Amino acid sequence: MSVFIRRLFSPLLGVLLSALSAVSHAEPLKIGYSDWPGWVAWEVGIEKGWFEEAGVDVQFEWFDYVASMDAFAAGKLDAVAMTNGDTLVTGATGGKGVMFLINDYSNGNDMVIAKPGIGSVKELKGKKIGVEIGFVSHLLLLEALKQNGMSEADVELVNVPTNETPQVLASGQVDAIVAWQPNSGAALNLVPGSKAVFTSADQPGLIYDVLAVTPESLANRRGEWLKVMKVWYRIVDYMKDPKTFDDAVKIMASRVGVPAEEYKTFISGTKILTLDEAKALMGKAEGYGSLYGSSKISDDFNVANKVYDKPQDIDAYIDLSLMKEM
Amino acid sequence: MQWFAARKQLSSRPRLILAIMSFVLPILTWSLVSYVPWLWHPKVEITEPGDVSYFKDGLLVDKDVFVNEAARVSEAGGAMPEGRPANPIYLPAPHEVVTAFYTAFTTEPKRRNEKWLHESLWSSIQVIFWGFLISSVFGVPLGILAGTYDFFSRLTEPFVEFFRYLPAPAFGALAVAILGIYQAPKIAIIFIGTFFQQVLIIANTTRKLDPSLLEAAQTLGAKNHALLFRVVVPGILPDLYKDMRILLGWAWTYLIVAELIGTSSGITWFITQQARYKNFDNVFAAIMMIGIIGLTIDMLLARLGRNLFPWQRAGARA
Numbered sequence: 001m002s003v004f005i006r007r008l009f010s011p012l013l014g015v016l017l018s019a020l021s022a023v024s025h026a027e028p029l030k031i032g033y034s035d036w037p038g039w040v041a042w043e044v045g046i047e048k049g050w051f052e053e054a055g056v057d058v059q060f061e062w063f064d065y066v067a068s069m070d071a072f073a074a075g076k077l078d079a080v081a082m083t084n085g086d087t088l089v090t091g092a093t094g095g096k097g098v099m100f101l102i103n104d105y106s107n108g109n110d111m112v113i114a115k116p117g118i119g120s121v122k123e124l125k126g127k128k129i130g131v132e133i134g135f136v137s138h139l140l141l142l143e144a145l146k147q148n149g150m151s152e153a154d155v156e157l158v159n160v161p162t163n164e165t166p167q168v169l170a171s172g173q174v175d176a177i178v179a180w181q182p183n184s185g186a187a188l189n190l191v192p193g194s195k196a197v198f199t200s201a202d203q204p205g206l207i208y209d210v211l212a213v214t215p216e217s218l219a220n221r222r223g224e225w226l227k228v229m230k231v232w233y234r235i236v237d238y239m240k241d242p243k244t245f246d247d248a249v250k251i252m253a254s255r256v257g258v259p260a261e262e263y264k265t266f267i268s269g270t271k272i273l274t275l276d277e278a279k280a281l282m283g284k285a286e287g288y289g290s291l292y293g294s295s296k297i298s299d300d301f302n303v304a305n306k307v308y309d310k311p312q313d314i315d316a317y318i319d320l321s322l323m324k325e326m
Numbered sequence: 327m328q329w330f331a332a333r334k335q336l337s338s339r340p341r342l343i344l345a346i347m348s349f350v351l352p353i354l355t356w357s358l359v360s361y362v363p364w365l366w367h368p369k370v371e372i373t374e375p376g377d378v379s380y381f382k383d384g385l386l387v388d389k390d391v392f393v394n395e396a397a398r399v400s401e402a403g404g405a406m407p408e409g410r411p412a413n414p415i416y417l418p419a420p421h422e423v424v425t426a427f428y429t430a431f432t433t434e435p436k437r438r439n440e441k442w443l444h445e446s447l448w449s450s451i452q453v454i455f456w457g458f459l460i461s462s463v464f465g466v467p468l469g470i471l472a473g474t475y476d477f478f479s480r481l482t483e484p485f486v487e488f489f490r491y492l493p494a495p496a497f498g499a500l501a502v503a504i505l506g507i508y509q510a511p512k513i514a515i516i517f518i519g520t521f522f523q524q525v526l527i528i529a530n531t532t533r534k535l536d537p538s539l540l541e542a543a544q545t546l547g548a549k550n551h552a553l554l555f556r557v558v559v560p561g562i563l564p565d566l567y568k569d570m571r572i573l574l575g576w577a578w579t580y581l582i583v584a585e586l587i588g589t590s591s592g593i594t595w596f597i598t599q600q601a602r603y604k605n606f607d608n609v610f611a612a613i614m615m616i617g618i619i620g621l622t623i624d625m626l627l628a629r630l631g632r633n634l635f636p637w638q639r640a641g642a643r644a
Contacts, residue, residue: 032507032589035602047437061507061589064598067498071588074503116391163602186604190415192387193380254436257596258603 028057029217029224032068032080035256037181037263037270038104038209039081043255044238044248045231056227062255072097072212078221079213084291085136085298087212087317092308097212098319101229102278102291104209108201109269110140111184114176115169116193121148124197127175130160130168134305136207137162137178139298143206144198166190181266182258204271205281205288208295218319226322233275233326240274275326282320291318353420360419367411377404386412418607426607427614430596443596447615450581450592453509457516457584458577462570465524470566472525473532474558483529490522494580498587507588515587519580520573527569535561564631564638571627578620 033039042060045051051058063071072080073095080097082090087097114124121144131138138157145151160168165177166187176197179187188194200206211232218225239248246260253263273281280289287293295314303311329340336344359366370392375381378395387395387409396407413419418426430443441449471478494515501511535558543557585594593612600608 035599043437046439062595063507063589064586067502067587067590070499071502071507074499076502076507166604182603189385189604192385192391251437254440256603257599258605262603 026057026221028059029079029221029228030059030061030077031211031228032061032063032071032077034063034065034068034081035182036065036081036209037109037252037267038272040252040255041103041235041239041248041272042081042232044235044251047251048238050231050234051228054227054231056224056231058228069095072214075214078217079211082210082212083136084208084210084295085139085302087210088295088299088312088314089302089307090212091317092302092310092312096215097317098215098218099208099210099212099291099295099317100218100225100319100322101211101232102208102273102281102323103211103232104270104272105205106180106200106207106209107204107269107271108199109181109184109266110137110178110200110207111180111188111196112141112144112176112178112198113169113184113187113191113194114197115172115174115191116195118175118197119195121145121197122150124176125150125154126156128156128158128173130158130165130174130177132162132178133157133159134302134307135162137180138305139301140198140200140203140206141178142301143203147198147202169194181269185265199269201269203288205290205294206297208281208291209270210291212317222322226325229322229326236272236274239272275323278323282323291320357420360413360417363411367413369412369414370409371412372407372409374406374408376407377402378407381407386415415604416606418610422607423610423614426605427611430608430611446592446596447619449509450585450594451619453512453584453592454516454574454577454581456509456513457580458520458574460513461517461520461524461577465521466528466566466570469525469528470532470554470559470562473529473535473562474554479529482525486522486525490526492518494519495583495586498583502588509591511587512584512591515584516577516580519584520577523576524569524573527573528566531565531569532558532562534565564635567627567631567635571624571631574627575620575624578616581616 031042033042046060061068061071061077068077068080069082069086069090071077072082073090073093075095080090081103082097084099087099091097112121112124112129118124118127124145129141131141141157142152145154158168158174160174160177162179162183165179165183167190168174169177169187170190177187184196188196211228213225235248238244249264249267250260252267253260256263271277281291283290284292286296288297292314295317299312299314302308328334329336335341368389369386370389372381372383372385372387372392375383375385376396377399381387381395389411392407392409399406433443435442468478468482472482473479497518498511498515501514505511505514539557539561540553543553548557581592582594582597585592586598590598593616597609597612600606600612
């Protein structure tokens, strides 16, 4: 019985103890991450014990994506894995984050999927499209329409949470949906004959996935973040090496709870960036080939869709100086 | 023997049989829909793709899609696709769920920081326990006071009545901001979801106490304090206990929304993650686990209740 009681009380004790220890020495770097291949990759470093080897005290916390941004905005995390567009949204609404590490860009995982019989974006004219309005899939849709000489006015948008897009496409009440993995893959499986008419591979750099850190943590604990970055590129090397790729996939697949073979398909739609590839995106330029340019496009989109009111100062959201030190 | 007699209890054997039937009937329905090919089965699972370009072994397609494609292939004189009737992926068959139930518990954690399923379940049970306990510590006394004294009733109930309509999950972000990202905000959501209902239900139960008991006690000279602790509280105890059992079930229904807040944890992590990857056999298995835990706890409490309040026949019934 006493063991039972002690175990019931242990979470409270834990909170008390951690509160006490916070006074005595520095807390670990708290990093929130969620279910996206470019972020699940962190798991390799955690599992292998590379952070301990690098001598940096980190604590990765697994969240639902939206919950992770909420926790960051509430000041409960030092850093969080987000897209560049969502970093601006989170920043504009209260939780300022600085993008200092680029993990990957979506390279096909985000898709516009049309029901059977529709083979191209042009055929979507006048049709109903299920999309989570104001979020990154909406941005992808606008780009797809633009590249095909259309605009939002040419289609009818139906606001659908991304998680539910597979069922919504299967219901037949919309003609297309926009979703990212694993929802996009689920939709393709669920509706045989459906087709991805536009994907993020058609416009690389539309969505960058980054690690965003609070400005004060980056300023005060710069050395530790550099170590975190070094571990990241160790992970990237491990994933890029054909000899160790399978082991990396195994660890990642177990994090999200799917068989390794199935998980490989999700990784292929994500372009994990090597240091050299990432450095090529660091210049201040317009367009998708630069983190600055891509973020500017996101900013315009967010303002146009009233996600927030005032354009953000992009430069204040990006600090790639640590990457330059690598 | 008469099966239908108004407000008469059946003898113990038929009662047991009926209780078992209450489980057998839904399971039987589920089995029929799953295993009898001409019942429902709106999909076709492809076993042989034939000459249809996008058919793959194991793919689920709508029945009419299959019929159309087969007709098209047959017109063109190609290899015919084959398939068998199947249900949508959202409704796994009973044996699939049973298998998933077993493997979920026996699957070893593959990573160092991964948990066994029973550890996740334990974490969920702790959230419920603390949420319900904290809610009861405040809710029960307040409910009894409000049910006994009009003063407390007027002072609390109008606001409680208002607040109980507010959706508990909407306080998630605030709970995280104040209480952090671990168990505390989740416990807070269970608290918000339970407390306000608890006050009202217990106040009502208290009000239903037979007024003649109070009058008799007053005639014998009982004062406020004695009325409350010697008459009201003992008088409502069996009903209060029943209320608490119902409220505990209520608290469980808030578990999923509570655990979505902050770090992903507990059984909810398992359910949402498996649902995201469309492994509905696992999802159903996890839903069953919650049902089984809930029912077991309730049966234990019912048994305990029979021992605590032997004089209450109605209260003793499980």
